[in-house]
Each structure stands twice: as C-alpha cells, then as structure tokens.
Amino acid sequence: MDAFGALLHAADGAIVDDGVLLHTGNPLSEQRALTSGTAVAPLGDRVVLGVPGEDRLSWIESFSTQKVTALLPGESAELLILDPAGHVEHAASFVxxxxxxxxxxxxxxxxGLLDFLKKMRFRLRVDPRDAREEYVVVGGTPLAVAALGAALVWHDPWPGVAEGGWAYSAVDPHPGAERDWAEALIDADGIARLTAAVASSSVRLAGSxxxxALRIAAWRPxxxxxxxxxxxxxxxxxxxxVHLNKGCYRGQETVAKxxxxxxxxxxxxxxxxxxxAAARGDVVRAGENEVGAVVAAAQHYEQGPIALALxxxxxxxxxxxxxxxxxxPVAAAQEVIVPPEAGATASVPRIPRLGRRR
Structure with missing residues (x-):
C-alpha cells in the first residue's frame, strides 16, 4: 500500500529501510513508549495472508502444529509448519x-508459506491469498492497538502455556510476562486515520x-x-x-520423540x-570451545546489550x-531458557535385568 509508505514517513526523523520503519530518532525512548502504551509500531516486516473457505480450519489444523478448529472467531493462536524431520519451516500468528x-x-x-499453502489445497474448499494489499500490521499493547479501531487484532499468547502446550523454562516470573503485545490488521482507511494522527502528534510511532528489543528481552522466539x-x-x-495432543501433522513424530x-x-x-552489542551469527564460546551462535540481538532500554543464542x-x-x-570478544552472562534436561517427559518403565540362571 502506498498509504503505508506515507505512514512510515509521517513521523519526524523517521528512518525507513526497504519499507520497514527502523526508528524515529531514539529507539530506547521508543521502547519505553511501546511498553507504556503511548506508541504503536507499524510492522513493515510483517505480512498478512488470508485463507477463506469452508474447510479452512480443519485444513490448517491438518498440517500445522496447532489445534485451531476449537477456536472461536477473534481468538488468537500461534502455529508452526515443520518439515518431515520436525524442523521449523514456517511460523504464523493466527486469528x-x-x-x-x-x-x-x-x-x-x-x-514460501503461501506457496506451501497453495500446494496443499488439493480438492478442499480453501483459497489462500496474499493480503498485503488489504491489510498492514501495527503492533503495541492491546489498549494501544485497540484505539486504532481495527476489526481484527491478534493477541500474542506468549509466554502463556496454550492448551496442549508445554513450558521448558522454569523461570518464574517469566520475563515475557511484562510484555503485553498485540498486532492489529489495519485497512486503507485505518492507515489514513493513523497517518493523520501521527502528523498531528496525537499518536507516536515506534520502529522495528x-x-x-522488547521481543528479545521477553525470550520470545x-x-x-x-x-x-x-x-x-x-x-x-x-x-x-505446539499442541502436543492434536492429530497427526508433518514432523509430529520427531516432536513427540x-x-x-x-x-x-x-x-x-x-x-x-x-x-x-552482538549481531546475529556471532560465535558463542565457553572458554576456547565454540558452543553456539547468536540468533537475535538488541540494545535494551533498561538491560543494555542483550541477545538470544542457541x-x-x-x-x-x-x-x-x-x-x-x-x-x-565480549563477555556474556547467560540465563538458561531451555534447560539441558528438557524433554524425556515420558515415564518409561525400566525392565529389570534377568539374573543368570544357575
């Protein structure tokens, strides 16, 4: 949408790169504003796909990790699409x-996800499409995005444990509990209203x-x-x-095992x-031994340089x-998110060894 480009440049000092608002001059101040609900973030790095059709819910459930057929209209969920070996190929927020x-x-x-969806249609009554010309995504606190008047709002379930889910992190309280996040689907009229509000300084924009940074601090993948x-x-x-008790889907055997x-x-x-500060791909070492790599990094307004690493x-x-x-090289204190003992949740009875016959 051309109107979305106008929105990205509506704020004074806006720095835009490839259709993404990076910041409006002070990313740390923008984090505070997002947290307090006094700013919203137009998310040019997010795209909307639409899937109409009578079979859509059972169809999506059949190949994804999430159970969506029991959801009511307006309820939010998150789903993954895995490869046959259980590796993450695609991720989507669902409403x-x-x-x-x-x-x-x-x-x-x-x-890539839209291509996958189209190939999976077969004879079912579904018609997946690219809806980026219909809606753009704007994020913030639920109250902040509700004020935009959007008909469709996705509420991030993180870090709650969804029905059928399982939490490995034992940290309590979870740092993600402080992040109350929602994403609104805004149509052309809504973009025009938001652009006017930004131009009049009644609404503040924050960048990606x-x-x-708030996402990384919440340990949100x-x-x-x-x-x-x-x-x-x-x-x-x-x-x-991931719903561990739903029906079969690609990669389920690995997830369960x-x-x-x-x-x-x-x-x-x-x-x-x-x-x-670190950057994605930076090597992580324990002493002289390479043990992993950074997957996301940011400068947080309270914590300073932070990162997630595998x-x-x-x-x-x-x-x-x-x-x-x-x-x-930079020293980094680690906090365990997924403990080494994660998994192995089944109680498998041990078979006693038979003694040697005499």
Whole structure:
C-alpha cells in the first residue's frame, strides 16, 4: 500500500529501510513508549495472508502444529509448519473472523508459506491469498492497538502455556510476562486515520528496532531466529505454538520423540553482554570451545546489550560465555531458557535385568 509508505514517513526523523520503519530518532525512548502504551509500531516486516473457505480450519489444523478448529472467531493462536524431520519451516500468528483465517507472518517467510499453502489445497474448499494489499500490521499493547479501531487484532499468547502446550523454562516470573503485545490488521482507511494522527502528534510511532528489543528481552522466539535445523523444543516454542495432543501433522513424530524420550540437541539462552552489542551469527564460546551462535540481538532500554543464542545442549549452564563480535570478544552472562534436561517427559518403565540362571 502506498498509504503505508506515507505512514512510515509521517513521523519526524523517521528512518525507513526497504519499507520497514527502523526508528524515529531514539529507539530506547521508543521502547519505553511501546511498553507504556503511548506508541504503536507499524510492522513493515510483517505480512498478512488470508485463507477463506469452508474447510479452512480443519485444513490448517491438518498440517500445522496447532489445534485451531476449537477456536472461536477473534481468538488468537500461534502455529508452526515443520518439515518431515520436525524442523521449523514456517511460523504464523493466527486469528479467524468467522469466514476467513488470517495469518500474520514475517515478510521474508511469506512467499514460501503461501506457496506451501497453495500446494496443499488439493480438492478442499480453501483459497489462500496474499493480503498485503488489504491489510498492514501495527503492533503495541492491546489498549494501544485497540484505539486504532481495527476489526481484527491478534493477541500474542506468549509466554502463556496454550492448551496442549508445554513450558521448558522454569523461570518464574517469566520475563515475557511484562510484555503485553498485540498486532492489529489495519485497512486503507485505518492507515489514513493513523497517518493523520501521527502528523498531528496525537499518536507516536515506534520502529522495528524497539519492537524487536522488547521481543528479545521477553525470550520470545521468531522465525528469523531459526535455521534449517531448529526444533521447536530448542526455543521453548512448545509453550505457545505446539499442541502436543492434536492429530497427526508433518514432523509430529520427531516432536513427540524428542519431548517424550529424548532431549533437544541445542537450547536457547539469554545473554547479557558486557558493554558491546552482538549481531546475529556471532560465535558463542565457553572458554576456547565454540558452543553456539547468536540468533537475535538488541540494545535494551533498561538491560543494555542483550541477545538470544542457541548453544549446544551440553554447554555448561554456569559458565560465563564469550561472544565474538565484530569489535572483538565480549563477555556474556547467560540465563538458561531451555534447560539441558528438557524433554524425556515420558515415564518409561525400566525392565529389570534377568539374573543368570544357575
């Protein structure tokens, strides 16, 4: 939408890159404003897909990790689509209005997911489409986005444990509990009203840097954190996006096997860096041994430089880690998100060994 481009540039000092508002001059101040509900963030890195049709709910449930057929119109959920080996391929935020299911997805993942959906139609009554010309996504606190007058709002279930989900992190209170987040689907008229409100200074905009910093501080996984090997267990994603008791779907055997009998080979950790920022892909070391890599990093308005990293399961939980940044090695204190003992939840009876006959 051309109107969305006008919105991105409506705020003084707006820095826009490839259709994404990065910030309006002070990302740290924008984080405070998002947290307090005094700003909203137009999310140009998010895209909306629409799935109308009578079979849409059972169809989406058949190949995704989430049970959506029991949801009422307006209820929010999150789902993943896995490859046959259980690795995360796609992720989507889900809300249905009674006639159409709406999927909010990362822009870089949208074309691949839409192609997958079209290939899975067969003879069912569904018609997935790209809806980025119909809606744009604006995020913030539920009260802030409700004030925009959107008919469709997705409420982030994180860090709650959804029905059928499972939490690996034992931290209480969970840092994500402080992040109350929602994303509204805004049509052309809504964009025009929001642009006018920003121009008159009655509404403040925040950029993607601020929104992502709050996301990282909440330990909230995102598809941009995933590589081709990521299992949902590794990021504590069973918490909000996987229903362990639903019917069959692609990758379910791996999900069940790792959760019930095994352990995820890697685990997500939160890092507090000593004065220097990291970047995605930076190597994480324990002493001289490489144990993983940064998957997301930000400058937080209260915590300073923070990051999420995927490390080997056997990386010591009590070790201070080192991150090899572009400016050199930086000390990083870790906080365990997914513990090494995650998984192996099934109570498998031990068969006593038979003694040798005499």
């Amino acid at each position: 249905d209005d009674g006639t159409t299911s709406w999927l909010i997805v990362d822009r870089a993942d949208a074309d 840097l601020a929104a992502d 995102r598809i941009t954190d995933a590589d081709e090997r990521m299992l949902p267990h590794e990021a504590d994603w069973l918490r909000s996006a 790792v959760h019930n009998l095994g352990h995820p080979p890697r685990r997500l950790v939160a890092l507090q860096l000593d004065g220097e 490390v080997r399961r056997n990386a010591p939980v009590d070790a201070d880690l080192i991150v090899d940044t572009a400016d050199g």
